[in-house]
Amino acid sequence: MEYNIKVWRQKNAKAKGHFETYHVTGVEEDASFLEMLDILNDQLIRKGIEPIAFDHDCREGICGACSLYIDGRAHGPDDQVTTCQLFMRHFKPGATITVEPWRSGAFPVIKDLVVDRGAFDKILQAGGFITVRTGAAQDANNILISHDDAELSMDAAACVGCGACVATCKNGSAMLFVAARVSSLALLPQGRPEAARRARAMVAKMDELGFGNCTNTRACEMECPKHVTIDHIARLNREYLKARFSE
Amino acid sequence: MLDLVIINGQAKGIIARNLVTGEIERFGAHAVVLATGGYGNTYFLSTNAMNSNGSAAMQAYRKGAFFANPCFAQIHPTCIPVHGDQQCKLTLMSESLRNDGRIWVPKKMEDVMKLRKHEIKASQIPEEDRDYYLERRYPAFGNLVPRDVASRAAKERCDAGYGVNETGLAVFLDFADAIKRLGHQRVEERYGNLFQMYEKITSSSPWEEPMMIYPAIHYTMGGLWVDYDLQTTIPGLYAIGEANFSDHGGNRLGASALMQGLADGYFILPYTIGDYLSHKFAEPKTDINAPEFAEAEKAVKERIAKIFAVKGTETVDSIHKKLGHIMWEYVGMARNEEGLKKGIEEIGKLREEFWKTVRVPGTNEEFNQELEKALRLVDFFDIGELMARDALNRKESCGGHFREEMQTEEGETKRDDENFMYVAAWEYKGEGVAPELHKEDLKYENIKIATRNYKD
Ligand SMILES: Cc1cc2nc3c(=O)[nH]c(=O)nc-3n(C[C@H](O)[C@H](O)[C@H](O)COP(=O)(O)OP(=O)(O)OC[C@H]3O[C@@H](n4cnc5c(N)ncnc54)[C@H](O)[C@@H]3O)c2cc1C
Ligand code: SF4
Ligand code: FES
Numbered sequence A: 001m002e003y004n005i006k007v008w009r010q011k012n013a014k015a016k017g018h019f020e021t022y023h024v025t026g027v028e029e030d031a032s033f034l035e036m037l038d039i040l041n042d043q044l045i046r047k048g049i050e051p052i053a054f055d056h057d058c059r060e061g062i063c064g065a066c067s068l069y070i071d072g073r074a075h076g077p078d079d080q081v082t083t084c085q086l087f088m089r090h091f092k093p094g095a096t097i098t099v100e101p102w103r104s105g106a107f108p109v110i111k112d113l114v115v116d117r118g119a120f121d122k123i124l125q126a127g128g129f130i131t132v133r134t135g136a137a138q139d140a141n142n143i144l145i146s147h148d149d150a151e152l153s154m155d156a157a158a159c160v161g162c163g164a165c166v167a168t169c170k171n172g173s174a175m176l177f178v179a180a181r182v183s184s185l186a187l188l189p190q191g192r193p194e195a196a197r198r199a200r201a202m203v204a205k206m207d208e209l210g211f212g213n214c215t216n217t218r219a220c221e222m223e224c225p226k227h228v229t230i231d232h233i234a235r236l237n238r239e240y241l242k243a244r245f246s247e
Numbered sequence B: 001m002l003d004l005v006i007i008n009g010q011a012k013g014i015i016a017r018n019l020v021t022g023e024i025e026r027f028g029a030h031a032v033v034l035a036t037g038g039y040g041n042t043y044f045l046s047t048n049a050m051n052s053n054g055s056a057a058m059q060a061y062r063k064g065a066f067f068a069n070p071c072f073a074q075i076h077p078t079c080i081p082v083h084g085d086q087q088c089k090l091t092l093m094s095e096s097l098r099n100d101g102r103i104w105v106p107k108k109m110e111d112v113m114k115l116r117k118h119e120i121k122a123s124q125i126p127e128e129d130r131d132y133y134l135e136r137r138y139p140a141f142g143n144l145v146p147r148d149v150a151s152r153a154a155k156e157r158c159d160a161g162y163g164v165n166e167t168g169l170a171v172f173l174d175f176a177d178a179i180k181r182l183g184h185q186r187v188e189e190r191y192g193n194l195f196q197m198y199e200k201i202t203s204s205s206p207w208e209e210p211m212m213i214y215p216a217i218h219y220t221m222g223g224l225w226v227d228y229d230l231q232t233t234i235p236g237l238y239a240i241g242e243a244n245f246s247d248h249g250g251n252r253l254g255a256s257a258l259m260q261g262l263a264d265g266y267f268i269l270p271y272t273i274g275d276y277l278s279h280k281f282a283e284p285k286t287d288i289n290a291p292e293f294a295e296a297e298k299a300v301k302e303r304i305a306k307i308f309a310v311k312g313t314e315t316v317d318s319i320h321k322k323l324g325h326i327m328w329e330y331v332g333m334a335r336n337e338e339g340l341k342k343g344i345e346e347i348g349k350l351r352e353e354f355w356k357t358v359r360v361p362g363t364n365e366e367f368n369q370e371l372e373k374a375l376r377l378v379d380f381f382d383i384g385e386l387m388a389r390d391a392l393n394r395k396e397s398c399g400g401h402f403r404e405e406m407q408t409e410e411g412e413t414k415r416d417d418e419n420f421m422y423v424a425a426w427e428y429k430g431e432g433v434a435p436e437l438h439k440e441d442l443k444y445e446n447i448k449i450a451t452r453n454y455k456d
Helices: A033-046 A118-127 A137-142 A147-157 A164-168 A175-186 A195-208 A219-223 A231-245 B055-062 B095-099 B109-116 B133-137 B147-159 B176-202 B256-278 B291-310 B316-330 B337-357 B369-393
Strands: A003-009 A018-024 A096-100 A109-111 B003-007 B010-017 B024-028 B032-034 B073-079 B102-106 B171-174 B211-220 B237-239 B422-427 B436-441
Touching: A003 A033, A018 A033, A033 B316, A118 A175, A118 A195, A147 A175, A164 A175, A164 A219, A175 A195, A175 A219, A175 A231, A195 A231, B003 B055, B003 B291, B010 B032, B010 B291, B024 B291, B032 B055, B055 B237, B055 B369, B073 B095, B073 B147, B095 B176, B102 B109, B102 B133, B102 B147, B133 B147, B147 B171, B147 B211, B176 B211, B291 B337, B291 B369, B316 B337, B316 B369, B337 B369, B369 B422
Parallel strands: A003 A096, B032 B237
Antiparallel strands: A003 A018, B003 B010, B010 B024, B073 B211, B102 B171, B171 B211, B422 B436
């Protein structure tokens, strides 16, 4: 199958970017979106054109690297998948597909479709680690966690740090990401001792790095490939308020 | 990391390329720890992440660290089959599926043919015409035999012509019985997300038709040789996690890699590296202006310049794909003397082809993914060759390594403990020179070694 790929080209962080349209041929129906980009790059290199830089690693939806904005949606038209799990069967043959990097002040473009999501790492670092020693198996068995709490915590821990929530939010807020991280630990006894401090530190770091405020538009939740819900934002707000009161 | 710096026989730092700016940077230290993962991507197609590579271990090997048991690679039985020649990455389906899924191929060749032509569906094949080959061959363990056994059994059926998709390289993993026995809800609780992921990828629903799976490279048991302190043969150079050869031996059980990550990084290294560092307190900070750093940096820059200078016509991936075919064909699930020799020869030819035909666009002084890939591929050639050499030397079937010459009448693995009960640690002897084999004998004091038996 063939497609027209209208893609953002930007030589480096300082250069001015622009759209360029390329024709890609010979794409199998079962190919993934990233495989289509591999094929296009192969064709570009053979024509003497610089290949399109894009981020990816695990290619199975668990690392969060493949941050592409496709036809106006983070991770493209399919729901609850990362770009690497998006397949070409979702596009009409011959279609023109627009591919952009995440657009957010906190994620500057490195090259073409690759952005620097280092800001997320800084937020995580600000959160710190848990001080409880995890101990041996019998210790784990002595700390009982209800099935529902464990499930909720796992739902939050499913966040892969892709940044789709930020890219989708009209305010460029990282609330869903921060909420997922705060929630997954706050729901477990091992994460409780620092829960309030963690919420405060991560929110402060998020503000410092230039992410916007959350106005509850729920756009993030709609585009999160891992189905992290805004219930976690409510939990984050609770932890945050607790931290403020206990100050 | 593109090179290891050694001063007075001790590891003192690394040379790395800044991926964003291309700058070649020097880092000095009192010791170096490599936690750089395995080399499964030598095969091009594997379940490993795209950026996984064996380059750091290879640099250490070229600087004198022994590389142990390179031939031991694990092939995982439950991956989504290859769907053409445009794929770059294979997706793993969780092993837990084998707890309730039953693996089979048709008994009758005519059914196989109809399946391939999409004339019938798997669910239409009657029970008596299905060959649940794992249950047939291994009644005691059935579908729960270890990964290497399940993988080879799938290959055996597909080689015999019973593969169920167009490429002939797939078997069924069927949940119909489980759904009948446990009910929809229990199956949904256990495997719901996996079923959904499978359907997203293949657009076929495991609720209606069995999944199709095929083995793929997943993990490499071999790696840099280390002692009980996790130190390599170079003083001050440590290797942890999948990058070293320890813990797993010739095979690996599920979940044990994360166990190793924890054991090495959390329980062992923090206690052993201190011993080494305690002797270094008196030493000044490593000077990155030392001639050894300058030399290593120069070598890296020359390597990069040499790659750009080829200015050929072929993309890095297209050459890597060829390496993958050679590896899978000759150093894959079943190996033999003739094939391994041929493999070594083919890798040599492909390496030459690379240095004549590769085309890496752009420059070093920028974010350049093609250059990153090319640098890795240069090392994958050497790893592939080393794997084949080790496989050729090990004339026995052991763990993940299966030599066709060494099998029982029923096609099971046959070890040769008398001659091969050792760790094969290879020492680099220079470019184009055969590496030297060192043998570390394995002595078992507390267990009696036996032959694996999954039949009864
Ligand atoms: C799909 C999949 C599923 C798995 N599931 C399980 C499981 O359920 N249970 C289990 O026990 N194991 C599992 N494994 C295996 C396990 O995940 C790996 O063996 C383990 O993660 C290896 O950890 P590591 O830290 O040694 O190396 P890695 O996690 O591979 O990390 C190596 C790091 O080094 C970096 N690196 C490599 N080379 C260089 C260089 N030259 N310079 C700078 N950086 C470099 C890489 O980018 C990477 O970040 C799975 C593996 C895969 C692929
Ligand atoms: S919350 Fe969802 S969208 Fe945001 S980073 Fe995590 S996985 Fe991505
Ligand atoms: S490449 Fe890892 S989530 Fe897509």
